Amino acid sequence: xxxxxxxxxxxxxxxxxxxxxxxxxxxxxxxxxxxxxxxxxxxxxxxxxxxxxxxxxxxxxxxxxxxxxxxxxxxxxxxxxxxxxxxxxxxxxxxxxxxxxxxxxxxxxxxxxxxxxxxxxxxxxxxxxxxxxxxxxxxxxxxxxxxxxxxxxxxxxxxxxxxxxxxxxxxxxxxxxxxxxxxxxxxxxxxxxxxxxxxxxxxxxxxxxxxxxxxxxxxxxxxxxxxxxxxxxxxxxxxxxxxxxxxxxxxxxxxxxxxxxxxxxxxxxxxxxxxxxxxxxxxxxxxxxxxxxxxxxxxxxxxxxxxxxxxxxxxxxxxxxxxxxxxxxxxxxxxxxxxxxxxxxxxxxxxxxxxxxxxxxxxxxxxxxxxxxxxxxxxxxxxxxxxxxxxxxxxxxxxxxxxxxxxxxxxxxxx
Amino acid sequence: xxxxxxxxxxxxxxxxxxxxxxxxxxxxxxxxxxxxxxxxxxxxxxxxxxxxxxxxxxxxxxxxxxxxxxxxxxxxxxxxxxxxxxxxxxxxxxxxxxxxxxxxxxxxxxxxxxxxxxxxxxxxxxxxxxxxxxxxxxxxxxxxxxxxxxxxxxxxxxxxxxxxxxxxxxxxxxxxxxxxxxxxxxxxxxxxxxxxxxxxxxxxxxxxxxxxxxxxxxxxxxxxxxxxxxxxxxxxxxxxxxxxxxxxxxxxxxxxxxxxxxxxxxxxxxxxxxxxxxxxxxxxxxxxxxxxxxxxxxxxxxxxxxxxxxxxxxxxxxxxxxxxxxxxxxxxxxxxxxxxxxxxxxxxxxxxxxxxxxxxxxxxxxxxxxxxxxxxxxxxxxxxxxxxxxxxxxxxxxxxxxxxxxxxxxxxx
Numbered sequence: 001x002x003x004x005x006x007x008x009x010x011x012x013x014x015x016x017x018x019x020x021x022x023x024x025x026x027x028x029x030x031x032x033x034x035x036x037x038x039x040x041x042x043x044x045x046x047x048x049x050x051x052x053x054x055x056x057x058x059x060x061x062x063x064x065x066x067x068x069x070x071x072x073x074x075x076x077x078x079x080x081x082x083x084x085x086x087x088x089x090x091x092x093x094x095x096x097x098x099x100x101x102x103x104x105x106x107x108x109x110x111x112x113x114x115x116x117x118x119x120x121x122x123x124x125x126x127x128x129x130x131x132x133x134x135x136x137x138x139x140x141x142x143x144x145x146x147x148x149x150x151x152x153x154x155x156x157x158x159x160x161x162x163x164x165x166x167x168x169x170x171x172x173x174x175x176x177x178x179x180x181x182x183x184x185x186x187x188x189x190x191x192x193x194x195x196x197x198x199x200x201x202x203x204x205x206x207x208x209x210x211x212x213x214x215x216x217x218x219x220x221x222x223x224x225x226x227x228x229x230x231x232x233x234x235x236x237x238x239x240x241x242x243x244x245x246x247x248x249x250x251x252x253x254x255x256x257x258x259x260x261x262x263x264x265x266x267x268x269x270x271x272x273x274x275x276x277x278x279x280x281x282x283x284x285x286x287x288x289x290x291x292x293x294x295x296x297x298x299x300x301x302x303x304x305x306x307x308x309x310x311x312x313x314x315x316x317x318x319x320x321x322x323x324x325x326x327x328x329x330x331x332x333x334x335x336x337x338x339x340x341x342x343x344x345x346x347x348x349x350x351x352x353x354x355x356x357x358x359x360x361x362x363x364x365x366x367x368x369x370x371x372x373x374x375x376x377x378x379x380x381x382x383x384x385x386x387x388x389x390x391x392x393x394x395x396x397x398x399x400x401x402x403x404x405x406x407x408x409x410x411x412x413x414x415x
Numbered sequence: 416x417x418x419x420x421x422x423x424x425x426x427x428x429x430x431x432x433x434x435x436x437x438x439x440x441x442x443x444x445x446x447x448x449x450x451x452x453x454x455x456x457x458x459x460x461x462x463x464x465x466x467x468x469x470x471x472x473x474x475x476x477x478x479x480x481x482x483x484x485x486x487x488x489x490x491x492x493x494x495x496x497x498x499x500x501x502x503x504x505x506x507x508x509x510x511x512x513x514x515x516x517x518x519x520x521x522x523x524x525x526x527x528x529x530x531x532x533x534x535x536x537x538x539x540x541x542x543x544x545x546x547x548x549x550x551x552x553x554x555x556x557x558x559x560x561x562x563x564x565x566x567x568x569x570x571x572x573x574x575x576x577x578x579x580x581x582x583x584x585x586x587x588x589x590x591x592x593x594x595x596x597x598x599x600x601x602x603x604x605x606x607x608x609x610x611x612x613x614x615x616x617x618x619x620x621x622x623x624x625x626x627x628x629x630x631x632x633x634x635x636x637x638x639x640x641x642x643x644x645x646x647x648x649x650x651x652x653x654x655x656x657x658x659x660x661x662x663x664x665x666x667x668x669x670x671x672x673x674x675x676x677x678x679x680x681x682x683x684x685x686x687x688x689x690x691x692x693x694x695x696x697x698x699x700x701x702x703x704x705x706x707x708x709x710x711x712x713x714x715x716x717x718x719x720x721x722x723x724x725x726x727x728x729x730x731x732x733x734x735x736x737x738x739x740x741x742x743x744x745x746x747x748x749x750x751x752x753x754x755x756x757x758x759x760x761x762x763x764x765x766x767x768x769x770x771x772x773x774x775x776x777x778x779x780x781x782x783x784x785x786x787x788x789x790x791x792x793x794x795x796x797x798x799x800x801x802x803x804x805x806x807x808x809x810x811x812x813x814x815x816x817x818x819x820x821x822x823x824x825x826x827x828x
Contacts, residue, residue, distance in 0.1 A: 070431070347441065347502045348502055349443040350443050351442065351444065353444050354444050366444065371445065392506060
């Protein structure tokens with residue numbers, strides 16, 4: 001079995017591998033984190049510890065999920081807030097975990113409701129032995145508007161609280177961003193100005209997953225009512241990658257160290273987050289669905305990817321895709337690449353024809369006798385929707401045509 | 416008695432597996448499944464409804480296209496029809512269309528949907544002889560077209576050949592429910608009346624504007640060598656008896672079956688499910704030319720039926736039958752407690768005024784007879800469709816249109 005070094009340094013702390021539990025129900029107590037460490041997670045972001053005065057009172061039930069066809073958990077909705085254990089219990093757990101797992105990284109997630117509580121919490125988790133602090137500025141389902149994502153959309157408040165945390169602790173600190181905002185950059189910059197060393201992104205997206213059609217209530221139903229709350233899982237991955245990319249492409253943030261979060265389930269998802277600039281990766285939803293054991297394939301798959309990429313250190317992969325994601329106005333618009341049909345692989349379902357007609361440019365010609373597609377070059381604009389709907393991947397990028405009046409060498413175009 | 420015979424041998428889909436199966440469907444442009452369904456049940460359309468979670472819409476599509484949708488879902492040899500050209504076969508295996516249809520019709524039944532509706536009455540009436548699949552489908556179609564329909568059957572229970580199909584494949588309740596839907600539309604049933612014997616055809620003709628003869632191949636064929644042998648039972652008689660008595664039939668330990676069609680497989684499997692120890696089936700056809708559906712053949716074999724292909728019965732003496740191989744020099748002798756002959760069926764058209772050529776009324780045009788008021792459907796119709804339930808359903812649809820046309824044009828009065 002392959003064995004490669006997956007270690008990476010993030011905010012000065014060495015992680016044995018980039019995979020961490022995110023601050024959530026999956027890192028709620030000593031026993032859970034212990035098991036996660038034992039299974040091989042590189043780090044744990046312990047479930048957010050709040051101020052003593054803030055009473056956590058959860059609803060029941062508290063989750064919902066979005067399905068598509070026979071795939072459950074396309075997306076997941078969570079109404080749980082922050083750690084419900086007492087401050088003393090949480091600190092005791094942190095202490096115990098650090099003692100027993102000194103080589104794996106322990107990150108304390110904290111959330112205050114004013115400068116003083118932020119500072120106090122930072123001091124307490126530092127004393128308890130945490131290696132790093134994550135500021136939760138982004139939980140979308142808090143019952144207080146002085147906490148969570150309402151704070152995370154306000155750059156000034158974020159900066160002030162970052163400063164407070166830095167007064168309470170000298171540990172490396174990352175600020176966790178909310179995606180419930182048009183542009184994350186001003187908030188990230190404010191946090192860095194306030195002293196944050198890095199950024200964690202993204203927290204969950206405010207959502208309504210489903211409505212009960214008979215009762216006319218959002219799900220989950222809590223005594224006849226429901227609320228908007230955070231959405232996570234595979235469905236949010238594209239949103240997370242976009243926010244991380246946008247931060248990395250801002251020149252003020254281009255070197256910022258990021259912990260990537262949002263729908264990571266497989267090593268491929270993990271590699272994508274690394275390629276857009278994440279150094280560590282945090283996971284919750286996939287663990288809630290499948291358990292801590294998923295880290296085995298995350299790690300092994302990532303090792304094989306490194307091998308294929310001839311990479312010895314994970315760090316070499318960080319941010320490699322950033323430069324290849326550019327503003328739309330800068331893309332080469334001088335050519336068309338038309339589909340090529342592999343008729344041996346074709347199963348003759350005609351889905352390409354349907355989608356091209358109803359969602360494209362009526363450019364596929366259907367041979368009714370042989371049940372085979374071909375392309376009408378005059379009509380095809382090279383959108384390649386057909387390739388996406390083909391169930392057997394029998395449609396690939398074919399001939400390149402340069403648009404009239406444009407000067408390009410088709411051989412030099414990278415498909 | 417073991418309950419195996421009374422339970423459907425193939426499990427139905429669950430709410431989870433129906434979605435999985437429907438998701439496998441490629442939702443083709445020119446779906447081969449729908450083109451291949453003799454009954455026109457339109458599988459590509461109802462699978463798409465399931466895929467988009469419209470189960471009620473799916474039930475409407477099945478039911479409006481096929482009044483025997485729940486029956487066909489269970490007994491149709493889908494491998495020969497809808498599933499044969501399934502595009503998904505290009506990836507792995509065809510969509511299990513029969514089972515999807517079964518889920519939909521079970522849903523329809525469980526949610527007590529009322530889908531079928533009568534057409535506006537036109538004051539005309541049609542009498543149908545035979546309450547098998549052809550007669551039932553014709554009745555539904557004619558009712559929808561506005562006719563008052565009465566179905567006559569010599570048996571006391573409606574359903575014709577459907578009552579021969581074993582319980583594990585087609586539960587009686589499904590047939591009863593299907594017929595009840597038709598009764599609810601106002602279609603009348605006169606049972607225990609043998610038209611042509613108890614009730615002259617002329618009487619029927621005077622009662623109705625047109626008459627459809629939908630008599631099936633409900634009698635088993637006898638082979639001359641077995642005539643008069645007390646140990647011989649005809650397959651259809653046995654199947655009917657087992658089904659009517661819900662499996663409570665005394666059977667010996669060792670039974671010989673002769674025949675290789677679907678009826679023979681029904682006998683084989685029924686006997687095994689009723690715990691007959693030795694079931695030996697000797698078949699004229701070789702496996703490569705078998706008539707029975709592959710699924711039924713494999714089902715019988717899986718239950719431990721000994722099937723010997725390529726042999727012809729040569730000599731019968733009491734309980735012992737000697738067979739010779741069709742091509743090579745080989746002889747086998749089987750001694751059994753009972754001998755079941757499953758070598759084909761025949762109709763009985765006594766008193767119905769039609770002449771049969773090779774078991775069919777052949778006037779050049781399908782469904783018509785020499786009498787402009789009398790039509791034929793089902794097994795005895797000279798149609799291009801197989802003598803299966805689904806084939807009969809199709810003839811029922813077509814004869815209904817033929818009758819409507821004849822009455823409206825005044826050819827039948």
